[in-house]
Amino acid sequence: MLGNKHTQVANLKALLMRYKTTKKIQTGLLRLSELTSSVTDLANFYQQLQHVIRRYFPADNLYIQLFTQPNNRMAEYFYVDELNCSPIGQQLNKDLVEFISAIGKPILINHDHVTFRDQQQIVRRPFPIRDDHTKLVNVWLVAPLIIENITIGLVGIKGFISDNKSIVHDLELIQFIAAHISSAILRNRIHEQLQSYNDEIEDVIFARTEHLQKNNIHLRKQAEERRHVEQQLYHAAHHDTLTKLPNRSMFIERLEQSLCHLKRHPNHRFAVLFVDLDRFKVVNDTLGHHVGDQLLIEISNRLADCVRGNDILARLGGDEFVILLDSLGHDDDAEEIALRVIDTINQSFSIDGQEVHTSVSVGITICERSYNSATEILRDADAAMYQAKAMGRGRLVFFDEAMRAELLANLSLEKDLRLAVTNQQFVLHFQKINDLNHTRTIGFEALLRWQHPTRGLLLPADFIAMAEETGLITDIEYWVIEAVSKQLVTWDTQPHFKNYFVSINLSGKHLSHTKSLQQLAKCIENNFAQPQRLVLELNEQALNNNVEVTLKQLTRLKKTGVKLALDNYGSGLSSLAYLNTLPFEFIKFAQSFIHSFNRNEKNLVLAQSLVQLGEQFGFRIVAEGIETQKQLTSAIAAGCEYGQGFFIGKPELYLQDANLTDHEGNGSHCA
Ligand code: C2E
Numbered sequence: 001m002l003g004n005k006h007t008q009v010a011n012l013k014a015l016l017m018r019y020k021t022t023k024k025i026q027t028g029l030l031r032l033s034e035l036t037s038s039v040t041d042l043a044n045f046y047q048q049l050q051h052v053i054r055r056y057f058p059a060d061n062l063y064i065q066l067f068t069q070p071n072n073r074m075a076e077y078f079y080v081d082e083l084n085c086s087p088i089g090q091q092l093n094k095d096l097v098e099f100i101s102a103i104g105k106p107i108l109i110n111h112d113h114v115t116f117r118d119q120q121q122i123v124r125r126p127f128p129i130r131d132d133h134t135k136l137v138n139v140w141l142v143a144p145l146i147i148e149n150i151t152i153g154l155v156g157i158k159g160f161i162s163d164n165k166s167i168v169h170d171l172e173l174i175q176f177i178a179a180h181i182s183s184a185i186l187r188n189r190i191h192e193q194l195q196s197y198n199d200e201i202e203d204v205i206f207a208r209t210e211h212l213q214k215n216n217i218h219l220r221k222q223a224e225e226r227r228h229v230e231q232q233l234y235h236a237a238h239h240d241t242l243t244k245l246p247n248r249s250m251f252i253e254r255l256e257q258s259l260c261h262l263k264r265h266p267n268h269r270f271a272v273l274f275v276d277l278d279r280f281k282v283v284n285d286t287l288g289h290h291v292g293d294q295l296l297i298e299i300s301n302r303l304a305d306c307v308r309g310n311d312i313l314a315r316l317g318g319d320e321f322v323i324l325l326d327s328l329g330h331d332d333d334a335e336e337i338a339l340r341v342i343d344t345i346n347q348s349f350s351i352d353g354q355e356v357h358t359s360v361s362v363g364i365t366i367c368e369r370s371y372n373s374a375t376e377i378l379r380d381a382d383a384a385m386y387q388a389k390a391m392g393r394g395r396l397v398f399f400d401e402a403m404r405a406e407l408l409a410n411l412s413l414e415k416d417l418r419l420a421v422t423n424q425q426f427v428l429h430f431q432k433i434n435d436l437n438h439t440r441t442i443g444f445e446a447l448l449r450w451q452h453p454t455r456g457l458l459l460p461a462d463f464i465a466m467a468e469e470t471g472l473i474t475d476i477e478y479w480v481i482e483a484v485s486k487q488l489v490t491w492d493t494q495p496h497f498k499n500y501f502v503s504i505n506l507s508g509k510h511l512s513h514t515k516s517l518q519q520l521a522k523c524i525e526n527n528f529a530q531p532q533r534l535v536l537e538l539n540e541q542a543l544n545n546n547v548e549v550t551l552k553q554l555t556r557l558k559k560t561g562v563k564l565a566l567d568n569y570g571s572g573l574s575s576l577a578y579l580n581t582l583p584f585e586f587i588k589f590a591q592s593f594i595h596s597f598n599r600n601e602k603n604l605v606l607a608q609s610l611v612q613l614g615e616q617f618g619f620r621i622v623a624e625g626i627e628t629q630k631q632l633t634s635a636i637a638a639g640c641e642y643g644q645g646f647f648i649g650k651p652e653l654y655l656q657d658a659n660l661t662d663h664e665g666n667g668s669h670c671a
């Protein structure tokens, strides 16, 4: 009975022990699960794993061997611990590793036997491998570490001995541990991979960001440079380089703005002052361009002192300045400022130690809503300025209705003249030139007329100035040359007119530059088979001040074979230098000079001297504007060889038939 009781107590104790052991192992398994689910660092994991194993499982050690590559079974690192957990540089016997890997499931090696589960059976076999190295593992509970069907290593517990009945549990236990280690390793690998991807992405992002930042800095720099260059270009395009004042384009821009403002606010008043230096050319020619430039700078400074902050002072070019007087209280204000401008410029300037005096003429236009553009305003201020110059310079003139009417007339004249050139509305009248001694006609002067469609026949005085201003004169005179050549051909077929010469009047525009001179020469060469029968008349205004330049130009013209005449000589301050230096065949005494002979004995004597000079220098004299017998007699008395005038013959239109003439007047023909 007592024995039974003892046995029962012992059994109960054993049962209690097993319950406790099982409970402990279950807690261990739970800890293991928790551990594997939170692994981030393998080394740390192994240590904690070791701790769990020692605490909850009947084992003191843990050995893990990981393969570098699944097939070469080389260990990456391995851990073993009896007392402490640290890596050891020792690898399991290679054949043992092969054996365990080949079986691919948990096994218990107990000295010379190996036990494992094959399906539901527990298989126990002799352990085939025994050598010095395997002594290390007399008793081993081992399981492969498998990730995605690949054995990546193994885990073992050394010296693990429990009773035979627990073998199944032990194998399951090591398999459970192996499964958790595998999953921990897998989790760690994924974590590491993620970490590495993150690092890579971070590197790429960092590199890109750095690159972008560099690019941004570069772009910002470029944008700044561009803005700077644009500002410079804008400034250069809108300012005058010499005086640094706003230029024409900027002034026009601001004027347009003021005009827009005026259209919206009818009470707003503003004026434009057109300021032009008087005789600036003289300063330039006599004192040189350097002084001229300095003077312009000084003038711009003085003008700047005359205007208020919101006014605009600009230089249009050359010696032309303009002032926009914004927000004008009264017209008198514009006059007051203009007077201030005139006054300040009248004060002498000191430039490079030289005292320079100058003056300005000012045209003023008060801007009204009827203006359509800035250029119209400028045009009117300019017209007023011209009026100021015409009235004797150094004064101011307000633009008025009379000027507007004149401007409009000029605009319409210009338009008509352009049409006239296109439609060839010109005719030539010819005035006889006689040999005064033999009273016979030797040639004609061709005089231009415009057959205006509504205004009738216009004389040169009505349109030549406009033709010069617009540059249309050159085309008109090409037409004259052609028309004269045709007239000569016609006359040559008629006995009375054979072998006459014809003289034409030329504008100085042909001499303004080499190209136009060449074009004129070409036109003559193309039209005249006998250029010696053509005389080109030039007056002193057409000639360059520089005699050398003029000589060059005239020499070029003479190469075409034509003859040259100096027209209108003696009408003003005629220069003697032209007579002895330039290659003129004829000098034409002006009408006023001829008319003066009867009143002024000295002029007659002067004319006689010029005739003698001509004999020496090879030019012959033509007397112009002979209107009376008395004038003819004095012209002959002066020694003039040739003559023309109403007394000899009025300019006439010669039709195809030379006998048919259309007289301009009733002057009788000489001889
Ligand atoms: P000019 O060359 O001095 O021509 C003489 C002008 O005096 C002509 O005036 C002629 O009609 C006029 N005349 C001639 N005899 C007498 C006279 O006895 N008494 C008076 N009071 N006048 C006389 P016109 O035809 O009106 O020409 C005026 C000017 O126009 C010309 O002066 C000439 O400089 C210019 N001209 C004429 N045709 C042309 C041309 O084709 N081209 C250029 N550039 N100018 C031309």
Ligand code: MG
Pocket: 445, 504, 505, 537, 567
């Ligand atoms: Mg003439």
